Amino acid sequence: xxxxxxxxxxxxxxxxxxxxxxxxxxxxxxxxxxxxxxxxxxxxxxxxxxxxxxxxxxxxxxxxxxxxxxxxxxxxxxxxxxxxxxxxxxxxxxxxxxxxxxxxxxxxxxxxxxxxxxxxxxxxxxxxxxxxxxxxxxxxxxxxxxxxxxxxxxxxxxxxxxxxxxxxxxxxxxxxxxxxxxxxxxxxxxxxxxxxxxxxxxxxxxxxxxxxxxxxxxxxxxxxxxxxxxxxxxxxxxxxxxxxxxxxxxxxxxxxxxxxxxxxxxxxxxxxxxxxxxxxxxxxxxxxxxxxxxxxxxxxxxxxxxxxxxxxxxxxxxxxxxxxxxxxxxxxxxxxxxxxxxxxxxxxxxxxxxxxxxxxxxxxxxxxxxxxxxxxxxxxxxxxxxxxxxxxxxxxxxxxxxxxxxxxxxxxxxxxxxxxxxxxxxxxxxx
Ligand code: CMC
Numbered sequence: 001x002x003x004x005x006x007x008x009x010x011x012x013x014x015x016x017x018x019x020x021x022x023x024x025x026x027x028x029x030x031x032x033x034x035x036x037x038x039x040x041x042x043x044x045x046x047x048x049x050x051x052x053x054x055x056x057x058x059x060x061x062x063x064x065x066x067x068x069x070x071x072x073x074x075x076x077x078x079x080x081x082x083x084x085x086x087x088x089x090x091x092x093x094x095x096x097x098x099x100x101x102x103x104x105x106x107x108x109x110x111x112x113x114x115x116x117x118x119x120x121x122x123x124x125x126x127x128x129x130x131x132x133x134x135x136x137x138x139x140x141x142x143x144x145x146x147x148x149x150x151x152x153x154x155x156x157x158x159x160x161x162x163x164x165x166x167x168x169x170x171x172x173x174x175x176x177x178x179x180x181x182x183x184x185x186x187x188x189x190x191x192x193x194x195x196x197x198x199x200x201x202x203x204x205x206x207x208x209x210x211x212x213x214x215x216x217x218x219x220x221x222x223x224x225x226x227x228x229x230x231x232x233x234x235x236x237x238x239x240x241x242x243x244x245x246x247x248x249x250x251x252x253x254x255x256x257x258x259x260x261x262x263x264x265x266x267x268x269x270x271x272x273x274x275x276x277x278x279x280x281x282x283x284x285x286x287x288x289x290x291x292x293x294x295x296x297x298x299x300x301x302x303x304x305x306x307x308x309x310x311x312x313x314x315x316x317x318x319x320x321x322x323x324x325x326x327x328x329x330x331x332x333x334x335x336x337x338x339x340x341x342x343x344x345x346x347x348x349x350x351x352x353x354x355x356x357x358x359x360x361x362x363x364x365x366x367x368x369x370x371x372x373x374x375x376x377x378x379x380x381x382x383x384x385x386x387x388x389x390x391x392x393x394x395x396x397x398x399x400x401x402x403x404x405x406x407x408x409x410x411x412x413x414x415x416x417x418x419x420x421x422x423x424x425x426x427x428x429x430x431x
Contacts, residue, residue, distance in 0.1 A: 067311055084195075093400065194214065217328070228321060276380055282338070306364065350363075
């Protein structure tokens with residue numbers, strides 16, 4: 001955190017406060033308000049944290065106006081094209097791209113933790129078959145703290161490292177098991193000779209009666225989806241993980257909290273909601289009706305997969321995702337896919353509409369991902385679990401960064417209280 005040599009002056013009542021300012025390596029300066037209450041007796045008010053930096057971080061940078069996303073400085077389009085998910089995991093966790101030997105060692109550490117404790121199979125069986133796989137994942141990931149006691153001491157760097165590797169390694173196994181359980185098929189054990197994405201596809205689509213031949217183009221597309229979702233700085237689920245861990249909770253409990261937050265349709269649940277919306281629209285001629293609904297203040301409907309708190313330009317992940325959708329549908333010979341036609345036309349119409357232009361609403365990462373996952377054979381309920389498994393590395397990287405931050409304090413926002421003031425209790429017979 002560099003001192004910006006600037007000071008913000010805040011005056012109110014008869015007070016004048018001088019607040020220090022800091023400059024990031026890139027992005028807007030921040031005003032340090034930590035002493036505001038102690039010195040001025042006031043709080044700031046920022047519901048939804050639209051103007052609040054909650055931490056300093058070196059992991060991910062987003063320029064929402066340019067539509068730029070950098071991980072440790074590297075742009076997402078280059079990572080999506082030239083790198084692969086586990087290398088990006090290494091970059092997020094340790095700060096630099098690995099050497100060949102470092103990458104090999106990391107991949108082998110992840111690969112050797114892909115199985116889950118056998119007892120956890122019973123745990124799955126306690127859920128109803130029709131449970132949403134996100135519900136199962138929140139439960140099972142939270143339950144990891146009951147199975148891996150030797151990596152829950154957050155003050156021990158070695159245990160933190162083991163917990164990180166375990167979470168990245170086991171998340172595909174858990175997501176695939178949640179899927180298999182929901183369709184009544186037997187669990188498929190991981191295979192360590194396969195790469196991360198191929199192994200996940202096989203655990204989802206193989207059955208004991210017939211193995212699943214992993215198509216390298218599909219596994220590359222899967223890997224790219226993971227890469228595009230790996231981290232996104234202080235979004236709602238990451239902030240949830242940070243807030244949960246600020247109390248000293250163990251990493252498995254904190255990641256379960258992140259999964260729960262991701263589930264909502266305004267966040268990770270938008271990929272499921274978006275494909276369901278595209279299917280509901282069904283044909284291109286019905287698009288105007290939905291655009292009109294999205295613009296109607298009295299209708300709560302929103303175009304899913306559109307808009308973003310930070311991006312006021314194209315989400316760079318959506319650009320890569322769109323290209324990937326074309327490649328995958330082409331490979332699978334799914335020509336004239338009606339959902340893709342609706343998506344492309346909807347995007348075109350929305351981008352030319354003054355409402356969307358004025359509010360800077362562009363397609364986000366969730367707009368095209370569902371089309372690819374659907375073409376691969378995933379049901380919509382699996383879209384958000386796939387987001388969760390890919391985002392796990394982001395949550396963990398942010399958690400690891402936070403644990404060693406000397407400024408770490410329990411997260412404890414204040415409020416603008418608008419309720420009753422002091423009043424005495426009235427006995428029931430006198431009310
Ligand atoms: N369709 C129609 N209008 C919209 C949309 C949309 N998708 N998104 C925002 N608006 C309007 C909104 O009504 C508001 O209008 P007004 O200023 O007249 O009240 C204005 O744009 C600003 O919206 P906001 O709700 O104040 O913006 P926000 O930053 O709080 O919300 C968002 C961001 C992503 C929650 C929102 O754009 C949204 O609900 N989008 C649809 C859900 C979605 O696709 N979510 C995935 C986000 S990317 C992946 C991830 O984060 O997991």
